[in-house]
Amino acid sequence: MAKAVLGSKRQVCGYPQRQLPKMDMGQAGGEFEITDELGEQGKPPRSGYRPLYANGRAGRTRVYMPDVAAESFADVMWAVPQEASTRMSASPAYPIVAAAGGSFLLETRTPAEIFTPEDLNEEQRQIAATVAQFARDEILPAAAAIEAKDPGVVAALMRKAAELGFTSVDIPEEYGGVGMDKTASTLITDHLSVLASFSTAFGAHIGIATLPLVWYGTAEQKQRYLPKLASCEWIGAYGLSEASSGSDAMNIRTRATLSADGAYYTLNGEKQWVSNGGIAGLYTVFAKIDGEKFSAFLVERDTPGLSVGAEEHKLGIRGSSTCPLVLQDCRIPAANLLGEAGKGHHIAFNVLNVGRFKLGVACIGGARHALEAMIRYARERQAFGKPIAEFGMIQRKISASATRLYAAESMAYRTVGMIDAGLAQAGPELAQSPRETQRRIEEYAVECSILKVYGSEMLTLVADELIATMGGYGYVEEYPAERTYRDARINRIFEGTNEINRLIITGWLMKRAMTGQLPLLPAIKKLMDEVMQPLGFDGGADADELLAREAEVLAAVRKVALFAAGVASQRFMTALQDEQEVMADLADIIAQVYALESALLRARKLAAAGRSSAEVAAALTGLLADESMGLTEQAARRVLAACGAGDELRTQLAILRRLARFTPGDAVGLSRTVARICGQMERYPL
Numbered sequence: 001m002a003k004a005v006l007g008s009k010r011q012v013c014g015y016p017q018r019q020l021p022k023m024d025m026g027q028a029g030g031e032f033e034i035t036d037e038l039g040e041q042g043k044p045p046r047s048g049y050r051p052l053y054a055n056g057r058a059g060r061t062r063v064y065m066p067d068v069a070a071e072s073f074a075d076v077m078w079a080v081p082q083e084a085s086t087r088m089s090a091s092p093a094y095p096i097v098a099a100a101g102g103s104f105l106l107e108t109r110t111p112a113e114i115f116t117p118e119d120l121n122e123e124q125r126q127i128a129a130t131v132a133q134f135a136r137d138e139i140l141p142a143a144a145a146i147e148a149k150d151p152g153v154v155a156a157l158m159r160k161a162a163e164l165g166f167t168s169v170d171i172p173e174e175y176g177g178v179g180m181d182k183t184a185s186t187l188i189t190d191h192l193s194v195l196a197s198f199s200t201a202f203g204a205h206i207g208i209a210t211l212p213l214v215w216y217g218t219a220e221q222k223q224r225y226l227p228k229l230a231s232c233e234w235i236g237a238y239g240l241s242e243a244s245s246g247s248d249a250m251n252i253r254t255r256a257t258l259s260a261d262g263a264y265y266t267l268n269g270e271k272q273w274v275s276n277g278g279i280a281g282l283y284t285v286f287a288k289i290d291g292e293k294f295s296a297f298l299v300e301r302d303t304p305g306l307s308v309g310a311e312e313h314k315l316g317i318r319g320s321s322t323c324p325l326v327l328q329d330c331r332i333p334a335a336n337l338l339g340e341a342g343k344g345h346h347i348a349f350n351v352l353n354v355g356r357f358k359l360g361v362a363c364i365g366g367a368r369h370a371l372e373a374m375i376r377y378a379r380e381r382q383a384f385g386k387p388i389a390e391f392g393m394i395q396r397k398i399s400a401s402a403t404r405l406y407a408a409e410s411m412a413y414r415t416v417g418m419i420d421a422g423l424a425q426a427g428p429e430l431a432q433s434p435r436e437t438q439r440r441i442e443e444y445a446v447e448c449s450i451l452k453v454y455g456s457e458m459l460t461l462v463a464d465e466l467i468a469t470m471g472g473y474g475y476v477e478e479y480p481a482e483r484t485y486r487d488a489r490i491n492r493i494f495e496g497t498n499e500i501n502r503l504i505i506t507g508w509l510m511k512r513a514m515t516g517q518l519p520l521l522p523a524i525k526k527l528m529d530e531v532m533q534p535l536g537f538d539g540g541a542d543a544d545e546l547l548a549r550e551a552e553v554l555a556a557v558r559k560v561a562l563f564a565a566g567v568a569s570q571r572f573m574t575a576l577q578d579e580q581e582v583m584a585d586l587a588d589i590i591a592q593v594y595a596l597e598s599a600l601l602r603a604r605k606l607a608a609a610g611r612s613s614a615e616v617a618a619a620l621t622g623l624l625a626d627e628s629m630g631l632t633e634q635a636a637r638r639v640l641a642a643c644g645a646g647d648e649l650r651t652q653l654a655i656l657r658r659l660a661r662f663t664p665g666d667a668v669g670l671s672r673t674v675a676r677i678c679g680q681m682e683r684y685p686l
């Protein structure tokens with residue numbers, strides 16, 4: 001019976017056995033070409049692509065966009081309903097406010113002050129379209145070869161991506177890059193992330209492997225290496241972790257010794273888990289000079305004394321290279337010290353802020369792709385005489401996935417909008433400076449960590465719901481759900497485990513509060529005074545506003561966050577950092593504030609602009625509000641119980657109940673609305 005509905009196992013709901021699903025395969029045969037402007041790699045331009053000018057400037061360029069009608073991309077473009085394309089101006093959608101990092105916990109913003117994917121200008125949307133087409137036409141068809149680690153496949157694809165400029169956006173023009181804004185860089189990571197093995201290789205190359213050089217390299221080092229990295233002639237890798245020190249990164253044992261004449265360093269030690277280890281030409285390796293000064297070094301692959309170990313056999317991202325490195329009397333020129341001796345921790349940690357942000361963004365791309373597969377499968381698969389998409393519990397899987405994806409996406413583009421707004425305010429000269437870029441990104445360290453944790457856990461949920469939607473077919477290798485599920489797990493481990501990032505979220509905010517950089521303590525005190533008043537507590541939202549219920553929930557979640565943080569800091573003072581469970585619960589509550597506010601402001605912005613997507617955004621925000629309050633209240637209860645007992649605890653729980661009082665939305669109705677719109681559009685609808 002099942003077979004009759006499904007067809008043979010070789011052709012299930014459009015998924016040919018042992019091949020990628022139909023939806024993964026490119027439909028347009030567009031070939032990516034490059035022009036003379038690309039210098040040594042150049043070929044004459046062919047129809048199909050026309051140049052996209054970096055930063056709107058005419059002249060030298062390396063990013064190419066497809067020369068096809070926008071309609072061709074309608075089914076792959078998430079961001080740009082056709083109605084938008086005529087309305088978008090080519091100028092950035094400022095005034096976006098470059099708010100202080102972490103201030104979302106205390107301050108409310110208006111929709112106009114935050115950046116959303118719908119604010120992308122024409123050029124940015126074209127970048128997204130180009131990348132999406134590359135992902136569909138080049139990456140997905142190569143998925144089987146990538147996963148089988150067929151030699152040279154990943155490197156060749158990276159070079160193709162480089163020819164289109166995708167690897168150059170964060171590299172200044174004088175070193176072979178195109179030096180575009182961080183939104184462009186985010187779009188590339190987002191839309192390229194349809195296959196985790198490739199996006200891991202790509203992400204490691206453009207992020208942790210290239211940015212240390214861009215930010216800390218001398219002019220000579222940049223001249224020497226950046227053009228090679230921009231073109232992917234050499235692929236980059238980053239060796240920080242060791243067998244005995246991953247999270248505890250400062251505890252590395254690899255040693256560097258300067259020769260008596262000061263001409264070279266000798267490195268000895270081993271690095272573990274190096275992404276791109278087997279295919280890289282350049283490694284950024286961390287070692288301690290004389291066992292003490294934590295420093296970074298540039299090590300070329302053919303340096304005598306460097307050997308690359310065997311590939312790891314992993315649970316997921318099997319097509320990406322992960323190898324140990326052995327450094328045995330490995331001599332490198334002293335000029336290959338990156339940055340200052342003893343200051344390598346600045347390099348390691350600053351670059352990780354970007355790594356975390358980009359990892360969150362890659363999870364968004366992966367989840368969008370998985371959700372599309374879920375929606376299409378649910379529409380095609382029949383059970384009990386109808387498509388399973390008509391069942392409420394399947395609809396709930398779709399809407400739950402779309403809700404978290406929407407929240408993560410809203411946070412990601414809001415964050416990068418603040419980074420770019422800050423750089424724009426700094427002026428064109430400062431904006432080009434690596435230090436300024438770094439400073440602006442570091443400002444949002446807490447938002448980057450939130451995105452990393454939220455994004456990776458969101459993808460885990462989506463991958464799980466994809467398997468559930470596909471039933472038995474989700475569980476077997478022939479269909480990509482199984483791979484998506486395995487691949488998702490790593491995101492909670494690298495770029496700082498989610499445990500470490502939760503500690504960072506609460507710790508970073510508490511540190512800012514203690515140093516007075518963020519007026520968190522006065523806000524907590526005000527709230528504590530307020531909650532002691534018997535009556536008349538103000539929910540903080542205007543009942544006449546659009547999405548007033550959701551705004552009220554947000555106000556309540558924010559107050560619960562401050563209340564829980566206040567109780568915990570009063571109870572534990574500076575010893576709070578040792579109360580990891582409490583730190584983690586606070587981090588989760590704080591993340592809910594950022595997620596819900598970002599979602600709400602975006603939904604209001606869409607509604608104010610009269611966009612057709614406003615309906616689904618409002619429904620997603622409604623679902624998120626209920627979820628946020630549920631998670632927040634649960635976590636806050638644990639925090640309070642860890643902080644007090646007896647009458648004191650009972651009083652605090654009563655306050656919590658009052659703060660967390662809210663009217664639930666019609667989650668069933670909202671879920672059906674979201675699922676209906678997803679089904680009509682056959683994709684994530686924003």
Ligand SMILES: Cc1cc2nc3c(=O)[nH]c(=O)nc-3n(C[C@H](O)[C@H](O)[C@H](O)COP(=O)(O)OP(=O)(O)OC[C@H]3O[C@@H](n4cnc5c(N)ncnc54)[C@H](O)[C@@H]3O)c2cc1C
Binds near residue numbers: 241243273322490493
């Ligand atoms: C596929 C893959 C690719 C990787 N790529 C790279 C790369 O390119 N470059 C690189 O340098 N590294 C890379 N890594 C290493 C990765 O960053 C580390 O595995 C990660 O940081 C965790 O370190 P660990 O494995 O030593 O685990 P540990 O640090 O030993 O952690 C084990 C467990 O203890 C927890 N834990 C540790 N410390 C604390 C604490 N203070 N409080 C609470 N819990 C704690 C962790 O969260 C985790 O759950 C990669 C790893 C993998 C698997």
